[in-house]
Amino acid sequence: MPIPDWLRIRRDKQQNAEAAQWVKCPSCGELLYRRELEENSGVCTRCGHHFRLHAYDRINLLIDRDFVEVGAEILPRDPLSWSDRRPYLKKLESDREASHLSEAIVTGFAAIGTFPVALGVMDFGFRGGTMGTVVGERVTYLFEEATRRQLPCVIVTASGGARMEEGMLALMQMAKTTMAVDAHMRAGFPYIAVLTDPTTGGVSASFAFQADVIVAESRAAIGFAGRRVIEQTIRQKLPDNFQTAEFLLEKGHVDIVVSRPQLRATLIRLLDYLVDGRGPGRTLQAVPELAAQ
């Protein structure tokens, strides 16, 4: 399945808008020319700030050949009949429109370098990347399919945690995804997590930190409790570098910190170490949809 229309629509929109030609870096204040920013993988050319990426832009940055999306038909319901300022269903609708995504994660198969992989990419732009049933179900399904096809799994996380509006059904996705990770792990296939800004709560305390190798994107905020919650608890300001990828590297929580332009090459090297050269997961035959292209 090729890159969906949403993305093209979004891009067209952006390119039509005059104002969108220039973007201000929230870190250093520099005005950046959008095309240049995009060419630099969404990293500020002046200070190295990593802009958050749209899931499909991220996918484009990582993969070779095409992206075979799966799980797109898994869509949210409103099990708690939730409504606060607006009904949950309305929120979903406006997020869908704004993000051009059907939910907070996109899952599918792709080739990174020559390696066929099961790939999941979260998007903070949809409900703050929160994990509700759909994220849990898509992740679970992806790991199950990866296990069945003997493929490595790569998940790019970006999440504010469990999704309030689905209550305990959201929390239980931590258990569900964990069990799928476990089955994949016990079958002997590699799992690489890429933690991007921000990765917190129910996602960080489940599949994000269960990977064989954990890569964190430079400067990403990563932690269990959110910064605000901690500051309220201790009633003081936290140091700037607290919960950054670099801080976590020093504290021993993540294996590697990379700047985004190096991410793809890093993943290819890691896959090259971890994927058994003789295994069926090494050839594109594991994903006939890719091989056929």
Added chain:
Amino acid sequence: MPIPDWLRIRRDKQQNAEAAQWVKCPSCGELLYRRELEENSGVCTRCGHHFRLHAYDRINLLIDRDFVEVGAEILPRDPLSWSDRRPYLKKLESDREASHLSEAIVTGFAAIGTFPVALGVMDFGFRGGTMGTVVGERVTYLFEEATRRQLPCVIVTASGGARMEEGMLALMQMAKTTMAVDAHMRAGFPYIAVLTDPTTGGVSASFAFQADVIVAESRAAIGFAGRRVIEQTIRQKLPDNFQTAEFLLEKGHVDIVVSRPQLRATLIRLLDYLVDGRGPGRTLQAVPELAAQ
């Protein structure tokens, strides 16, 4: 094999000596009547200080029925032809005479409560409880026999670390004993370590801290580096409680701290939890020598 003559001899000697009737507690200075001290398991009745115990006294405190010693025929050699103030062989000889032990550990089979166990007891009185080849070989052999007979293992440690006078052959006992612990563990049988004063160096960094459950005797000094070494490194005095059993409990290193009079009952309860009631290790038939008595 009943309690060996050494022990009886030592006791007779002690009882003959007038001076030996009274013992001064090194912790509180109290003069203690020896028989009362012995009745209190070698714990000062005033301040609770735990006197170091002779291996056979320790065995007597722990077991029911008799003690079937094994490995006693494994005896030291002098592989490095070591000599400093005195030749190694002379040191061994005088330690044998003073301690009435053939080496720094006694190993064998016994029943603790109704549980047949493989039991090893170290003695600080022989070369500071250091682990040379004989300690390593006896421990290894004990674990192997425990695995073969499907028995739990209980090791009471007291050691200054690896024995200098056997050089690298001593250090390698860490690897040898570890592999025997591993085989026993993977066969599914429980191993309980009882750390007593002092447990350091090569013993603490191998089988002492590899047990399923780690019991520490109250106030025992336990650590990797000796107190003196650390003080020399940091050039300051360490706090009194540093490296004590109680300190380690707080730091999460040991499961349980018990005062010596409670040790036997604690071990029986632990064995009762961990030994499968239906397993062959539950009956004394595992040690025909015990069952026959």
Added chain:
Amino acid sequence: MNIIVEREKSLEALEQRIEDLRARSARQGGESSEDMRALEDRYAALQRDMFGHLTPWERVNMARHPRRPIASDYIARLDEFDELHGDRQFRDDPALVGGLGRLNGRRIVVLAQQKGRDTKENIRRNFGMVTPEGYRKARRLMELAGRFALPIVSFVDTSGADPGIASEERSQSEAIASCLLTLSRVPVPVVAAIIGEGGSGGALAIALADHVIMLEHSIYSVASPEGCAAILWADASRAEEAAARLKLTSDDLLGFGIVDEIVSEPLGGAHRDADRFVGRVLGTIDAALSHLSNVNRELLVERRRAKYRRIGAWQETSQRFASVAAR
């Protein structure tokens, strides 16, 4: 301020009046028995009014009631219990009590989130908020349980995992994620009892279980009502509203298949008849263990996986892999 405690205070005044009346009537003979009955009726009616049907917010308060049985009350009623301390690395966390125990003769591994009964104890126990060391201790004991085929019984009672700086520095995320991973594969029966507050991932870390028992007035929630209100509306005072929306009651969760069994509480809450109630909960756990002990180990883990596999509410617009002919 706990609204259940406040109600109990108002009831106490009435109780005192009934008591006084009883004493007076005993002195004067049976004449005021009609007043008496009226009062008693009023008392019973009030009790039913106050406690007969509890709203979610009332249940939140019940779950946090200062006299509600806490983990130590259950552990004290086991045949035997030997606490095992520490993560073998850094610290023994008093908020997570673990050890070996015996329930109706059956050997078990116990994991419990432990609140305190008074302020001093609560400070020592960090109000039941577990740090990474506590979860690492729990994980170690789960592995011990697996090694010796001992079923795991967990008592869940926490407002959430500790959110402090130090816990972040030692990777609270990894600690919880590892507990989940271990529980997802441990080949022994796991029974969890939500005895008070089941707060978020910090609760789930020891509650991923074959059989989840929830006390009627306990709560189990994706976030604390205060936290949810703060996050969604930047207004923690709207906790009552959040409680209503979050579907955190035992009935709700039984309906979702998240909880497997409810133990109903005496009128007024578990603490009104604590001793008997604790016994009933332990009996329920024991029954679940009896049932699970007959299941083959592989099947046990398989069923556990299948149970969590189903949880959620989603729709599928078309068949999965609609675009893939091969499947």
Added chain:
Amino acid sequence: MNIIVEREKSLEALEQRIEDLRARSARQGGESSEDMRALEDRYAALQRDMFGHLTPWERVNMARHPRRPIASDYIARLDEFDELHGDRQFRDDPALVGGLGRLNGRRIVVLAQQKGRDTKENIRRNFGMVTPEGYRKARRLMELAGRFALPIVSFVDTSGADPGIASEERSQSEAIASCLLTLSRVPVPVVAAIIGEGGSGGALAIALADHVIMLEHSIYSVASPEGCAAILWADASRAEEAAARLKLTSDDLLGFGIVDEIVSEPLGGAHRDADRFVGRVLGTIDAALSHLSNVNRELLVERRRAKYRRIGAWQETSQRFASVAAR
């Protein structure tokens, strides 16, 4: 003061004189060639005298030579290396470098005790003394190696495990004991190279291996000579004497069966021809891996156990279990 460095300084004077003489003779024609030859002969003789046969204490100094190749020199020569950091819990220990690498095309997991080349780097690397976090990182990577069937190559170079307060507080003992336990069962080839100092349990923690390679002038000892002298004679200055007694040289250890292979060093030590020498060591490692990669996994662990099972020197007065008829 390093006695090898001192000798090198005295040789340098001679080298300088030869150099000067050479320059002068070039200017003046061939007349002083006899002086020249004499000097050169003297230089070669001195070199042989100084380095031809090294005493244990001289080897201790060689193992600690400031220009001796350290772990990073070997790692830099791999086809590829990606460092993996941290114990996932507390800290990334710079004294223990670990990661994924490729040696002659073969994928490996690397574990290395890393000293610094200068004071600043040495402080950062804690002089190669590993803390519990470093051993826990090592253990984690050993398990990764086991999971993905990658052989383990370790570079050993430490005066011993870190003996500080903080390391005790986080259980240095448990950290080392766990590494040993993991290496005793990991079902992949393990090759250890003692490249400098192999100090005590802190070295062994990553050196329990199927094949132990020792560089000719490295040392591997139950305790540092200084430590041994301090413990036995309360006099660290008798380190030279201790070094002689401890049997810490490669020849001694090959004889005891503790080391499986020696890589001989150029006259004057590995640093005299570092580049070529590092390549030779890597070649030796590669050959060992080639050999071990053909061994079935179970047999591999079985042989590892058998190898360590034999190490030691004891006597048996009678048959074991002489008193037991049943055996």
